[in-house]
Amino acid sequence: MPRGRLRLERLGAVAVVAVGALLLGLWQPGERGAFWQGIEGRLLDARFLMRGPLPAPQQVAIVAFDDAAIEKFATFPPTRTVLGAVVADAWAAGAQVLALDFLLVDGRSDDSVLAAALARGAAILGVAEAASGTPVAPLQQRGGLSLVTGPEPQSPLPAMGAAPALQAAAGSAHVTVVHGPDGVLRRMQPVLALRTSQGLAHLPALAVAAVTAQAGPARYLASANGVGGRLEIGSMTLPLDLRGTVALDYYGPTGSIPTFSAASVSQADLRGKIVFVGATGTGFGDRHATPFDATMPGVEAHATFAANLLTGRALRRDGVVWFASVSMGLLAAVAGLFAAGQIGQLTATLATGLVAAATAAALQAAFLAGWWIDATTVLMCLTLGAVVGAAAQRFDQRRRATNLARFQSPALVETLATQAHALQHRPPQPAVVVFVDVVGFTPHAERSGPQRTYAFLALFTGLVEQAADRCGGMIADFAGDGALIVFGVPEPGSDDVERGLRFIEQLDAAVLACPEWPGLGLRFSAHAGPVQLGVLGGDRHRRVSVSGDVVNTASRLQESARASQASLALSGAFIAAAPQALSWAKQRGLTRLVPQRVRGRAALEEVWVGALWNPPR
Secondary structure (H helix, E strand, O other): OOHHHHHHHHHHHHHHHHHHHHHHHHHOHHHOHHHHHHHHHHHHHHHHHHHOOOOOOOOEEEEEEOHHHHHHHOOOOOOHHHHHHHHHHHHHOOOOEEEEOOOOOOOOOOHHHHHHHHOOOEEEEEEEEOOOOOOOOOOOOOOOEEEEEOOOOOOOOEEEOOOHHHHOOOEEEEOOOEOOOOOEOOEEOOEEEEEEOOEEEEEEEHHHHHHHHHHOOEEEEEOOOOOOEEEEEOOEEEEOOOOOOEEOOOOOOOOOOOEEEHHHHHHOOOOOOEEEEEEOOOOOOOEEEOOOOOOEEHHHHHHHHHHHHHHOOOEEOOHHHHHHHHHHHHHHHHHHHHHHOOOOHHHHHHHHHHHHHHHHHHHHHHHHOOEOOOHHHHHHHHHHHHHHHHHHHHHHHHHHHHHHHOOOOHHHHHHHHHOOOOOOOOOOEEEEEEEEEEEOHHHHHHHHHHHHHHHHHHHHHHHHHHHHHHHOOEEEEEEOOEEEEEEOOOOOOOOHHHHHHHHHHHHHHHHHHOOOOOOOEEEEEEEEEEEEEEEEEOOOOEEEEEEOHHHHHHHHHHHHHHHOOOOEEEEHHHHHOOHHHHHHHHHOOOEEEEEEEOOOOOOEEEEEEEOOOOOOO
């Protein structure tokens, strides 16, 4: 194949892969549909597990109503009096901000005890979404968000806030969490719109409100179409992902955030900390699956979000990371194309494996830097490139094999292509050998010149090939104006003699019917007997060979035909090899010569000579 065409094919493959990878990158399958989101979630979990747990920041702590606290207070859920005592102890232990992950909806007689404890510092109470159709209730908002931008929310649900006496003593923040399609909690909503009796309210997440109470006012700046944006708290800025949410960067399994039992909170060191108060006792239902843990308490998920906000460690999955995913996908696709397109299956497999390992390392490195690259996109792009590369290499190999097969007999192509040591250690086998020569070729070549001689030989070999293919013969050799055709290889057949005779007839008829044939005659000779089929040559250049006395004798019989001015010479062994051969020879008026000596052989050979329809001229 010309190099220019090969280069164009390679450029075409690169273009196909690049366009496909670009479309995959723009589509971002890891964000599309439950199935692909589930795959991306598992790939993200794998990156967490490869990284392993990290030390959690000490600015955040948890006061948990665990089994010990439930046993001590002998009640669950805790009464407002018990909560008030725990809150008071937390203030005394030095807590700077308290965020309660409890839904204290109904008013109780002891609300004043808890309200008094909450009012001693910056406290936030949880608000949840009520079912659609629930009557809206009043909700006081203290602190939290100073600015909210973005599209109008679609069908906001009613707010389910704390009892009025408690709202007067603390701020409000939502505690709603949304799991991924696979049930794992990976993202948090920084702001949630809820309906109240005063109208639509934009509530910060519990963690956002807690950090805001310590660091300063918060601004939620989503784009007009709701895709992306940023969250600003004091001097800190956190990019939102393409859903307007924040992806959590978990520190490890349950217990990674410093946790103290509510039974002994007075002994905890909570100085300057943001403290989340929630339930972790056995059987408590507020638990969530995470990359490290299948049952992390909700209060620790909120505390993890707050720790991410304070340290800026939340996973970044914004427009910049989306662009990085597209770029990495393109690189992976092109690298996979060239790796899988290497010559040699082992080389291609190793190269593709190295590219896959490098891609996984790049994804992990980006993750360690806090970037959630869409691994589904990147790996699908890599797969696309590898598949196209392997297909292109397979196509090229088949094309090369087809081209090379033209230099071998079709009867042997499959054997040579599929056997590691083709044609080795084969015993001699019976075969029929036919030799055909052009009469008068030498003077014709002298008159014609190189170019016309080449054209004539191309015509001659083409006619020989057509006749040999139709009759099932193997062209063992083209030698100038001569051709050696063997019948009965790779496996002998009962009709080898008949097919050899049919070849002689068809080639002779084809020459007579060819308008381009210059009027030269053909001379045939044929012999039958054992031959050796094998491969001769060195390590770099080999050729299929048919050898033995039968081949030499078939060639020497040309001299017998020439001496008798005949166009056909058949050996006695050929005639005796099949009953059809004798009747064929008699029908065409062949003459049986007395046994005679063939040049170069000691034994005498019976020869049948005669003329065909195409006598030498």
